[in-house]
Amino acid sequence: MTWVYGAQVHHRATIEAVAAGFLASLRELMDGRGTPDAARRTPGDFPLARLSSAALERLLRRFPDVEDVYPLTSLQQGMLFHVALAPKGSGVFHEQLAWTSRGKADLPALRRAWAEVIARNAVLRTSFIHEGLPEPLQVVHGEVELPWTEHDLRGVPVEAQRARVAALVEEDRVRGFSLAPAPLVRMQVVRLGDEEYRFLWSHHHLVMDGWSVGVMLQEVFACYAAFIEGREPALPRPAAWRDYIAWLQRQSLARAEAFWREELAGFTAPTPLPGVRPAAPGVDAAVTGEEKLWLSQEATAALQAFARRNAVTLNTLTQGAWALLLGRHAGQQDVVFGATVSGRPVDLPDAESMVGLFINSLPIRVGLPPEAPVVPWLQRLQARQLELRKYEHSPLVQVKGWSELPRGLPLFDSLLIFENYPLDTSLGQGVPGLEVRDVESHEQGNHPLIAYVVPGDRLRLSLAYAPELVSADEVARLLERWRVLLEALVSGAERLSDVAAQVEGPALQARGASSAQAVKYVAPATPEELALAGIWTELLGQPRVGALDDFFALGGQPEMAEQVVARVREALGVELPRTAVFEAPTLAGLAEVVVRMTGSMRRLADDPTSRGVGALDPAALEQLSDEELDALLDATEGEG
Known part of the structure; x- marks a missing residue:
């Protein structure tokens, strides 16, 4: 040490006296580093967590091996909820x-590689706690062992x-x-x-996203290759997840x-999903179904060529097509759906x-003006997405609060995920003794x-869909x-109206006709079904x-949904x-909605001839769904 003065x-x-005193104090600290007082952890050791001394003491009693503590991101908090x-x-x-995998796999070396990667990455040694705390926390543990089972x-x-x-x-x-014991991964x-x-391999989504899975697997196979060659891995020091929290x-x-206030101005109701029924009370509408299709190589090449030629991405193309699909089914020219962004x-x-x-x-x-030229519309959509990148860290719950949407309604019911980390093309490439094939992934979200x-x-x-809410055929x-x-x-379609028209082209009409013919005929029986059958026959x-x-x-x-609603109002007074036409598209299903709405309106009136808001029974109001309350308000608006 050099002193300059x-x-x-x-x-x-x-x-010299000051320097001698400094060295003596330094030696004293070094000599006492093993004492209980020196080992005592304080809130200052975990600056990101904002813990009180009492809360930290309770946490350390439960987890003595704590390496770090910090709060959850907004998405993690939502997932935890x-x-x-x-x-x-x-x-x-x-x-x-x-x-x-095919080949002479060295399982002990592979297991050691996984252990090495878990030791390198703190998030793989993380658990989550929230009981007795002002906010949920993620706790990084010093050492964990990967649960590993062989059959x-x-x-x-x-x-x-x-x-x-x-x-x-x-x-x-x-x-x-x-969520409490780490790790939230197993093999x-x-x-x-x-x-x-x-x-x-399975893990909880709380700890990492799809891109991170790819990064993790690259590290695993790099470590495995090193171990079977008898050397130590030469990987760079990993970037710390806590840096992102900071x-x-x-x-x-x-x-x-x-x-977001500008982006969502005037948006007051979520875009309805085509063919999706509302969840019944007490029904667990788990997203367990999935339907897939692959475009031909020629169609995929055409998409890629169009994207390059017009300076847009495949992601923008698929978002544009999804917006058109939602708008077409909802009969709207202004739609909102969710999209997953990288957030890095x-x-x-x-x-x-x-x-x-x-x-x-x-x-x-996404706005869907029918006369909008296709290419400029796509380019504007992409430019807006580039602007959104600056705000990818925005907490969704606050974005919802900045919108004009009433409380209790979601911003969106559908979510689009563009997976720019296809694992099946890179998993285990070049790893000696391992030929990787038949890659399958499964995840379960919480959107219908x-x-x-x-x-x-x-x-x-x-x-991916919830079978309790939508049929496989509809999907x-x-x-x-x-x-x-x-x-x-x-x-080559010039305008959005030309594109949208193709969704009801001859091939799809033929498919719809054959599907309709395949449905067993059941004659309408109830008064509501008979009335609706007459309306549908006419329309x-x-x-x-x-x-x-x-x-x-x-x-x-x-x-035509507006016409159905108007005819039902004229014929049945409901x-x-x-x-409702999208959520209950069958005749019997829509008739059930009519019956329910009719009964709701009768329950709500003190006087059977009165429809005034002042006559509503508060006890009856509590029995109504949000859909029924909204319809009742629409029906009584402007009266009295």
């Missing part, structure tokens, strides 16, 4: 990745192997994760043959608030190589309809219409309408919400 101000002996409400075994936010199915018939693997996947999903290895293995705490939301700040060093949960779900608002896009030689579109139809709209965007020109028939399968158009 001004000889005109200080004597040498004075500086949904997990707390979800029934046990629901699988919500449980992520699974499975793949088959030997060698000699078992192939069909029995497949059944057992499928059962393991389901058992793993139902088992879920408890199962199934040996199918002497040189064939099926791996099942970055978030430095951000001001003032500009984000101004952006460009001004945070090494953010792309961090392992953690950066993604966010934010609203995408989740649209996925996976790029590749053949673009994959899929829709398959939506998926096909999404494909048609996507391909129509790049077909659709169909000679015979059955109770199980679907309005849209019979040729109904989204914009004010339906316009979304």
Whole structure:
């Protein structure tokens, strides 16, 4: 250590005495570093957590091996809330990745590689606590062991192997994760043959996103390659997830608030989903169904060429087609859906190589003027997404508060996820002794309809859905219409109206007709069904309408919903919400809504002839759904 001083101000002996005293104090601190007092942790050791001394003491009694503590991101808080409400075994936010490896796998070396990566990345050693705290916290533990289970199915018939693997996947999903003990990850290895293995990796979405899974797997296979070659891994020091938490705490939301208030101005009701029924009370509407389709190589190449030629991305194209699909079914020219954004700040060093949960779900608002030229419309949509990138860290709950949407309504019911981290193309590439194939992933969100896009030689579109709310047939139809709209965007159509018209082209009309003919005819029986059958016959020109028939399968158009509502008002004196036609598209289903609405209005009136708001019975009001209350207010607006 060197001391520099001004000889005109200080004597040498004075500086020597100060230096000697400094060294003595330093030695005293070093000598006492092993004492209980020196080992005592204080809130200052965890500056991001804002813990009181008492809260820290309680936490350390429960987790003596604490390495770090910090708060959750806004998305993690939202996930924690949904997990707390979800029934046990629901699988919500449980992520699974499975793949088959062929070759002379060295399982001890692979297990050691996983342990090395978990030691490198704090988020893989993290648990979550919230009981007795002013805010939820994530706790990083000094050491954890990866739960690792091996199953030997060698000699078992192939069909029995497949059944057992499928059962393991389901058992793993139902088992879920408890959030308090770390780690929130585990691995199962199934040996199918002497040189064939099926791996099942699962983790809770709270700890990382899809991009992070790719980063983590690159590290695992790099470590594995080093170990089987008898050397230590030469990986750079990992970027710390806590740096992102610190970055978030430095951000001001003032500009984000101004952006979102302008973006969502005038938006007052969520865009209705096509064919999705409202959840019945007490029904667990878990997102467990999924329908997929792949575009042809030629269609995918056409999309890519169009995107390059017009300086837009595939993500923008798929968002544009999804917006057109929602607008077409809802009969609206202004729609909002959710989209998952990467959330990795460009001004945070090494953010792309961090392992953690950066993604966010934010609203995408799209205007659909029919006469808008296609290419400029897509380019404006992309420019808006680039502007949104500055505010990807915005907490969704606050964005909702900055909108004009009434309390209790979601900003969006559908979510679009563009997966720019296709694992099946890179998993284990170049790893000695391991040929990776048959990669499958499964995740379970909490939106009734989740649209996925996976790029590749053949673009994959899929829709995850809650079977309790929407049928597989309806989802398959939506998926096909999404494909048609996507391909129509790049077909040379000049205006949005030309693109939208193709969703009801000859091929789809023929498919709808055959689908309608395949439905067993059940004659309308109730007065409500008979009245609706007459309305549909008049509007659709169909000679015979059955109770199980679907309005849209019979040729109904989204914009005709207003006509249905008006005819029901004239014929039955019931004010339906316009979304009822989309949420209950069958004749019997819509008749049930009419019956329910009729009964609700009767319960609400003290005098059977009165429809004034002043006559409402508060006890009866408590029995109504939000949909029924909204319709009642519409019916009574302007009266009295």
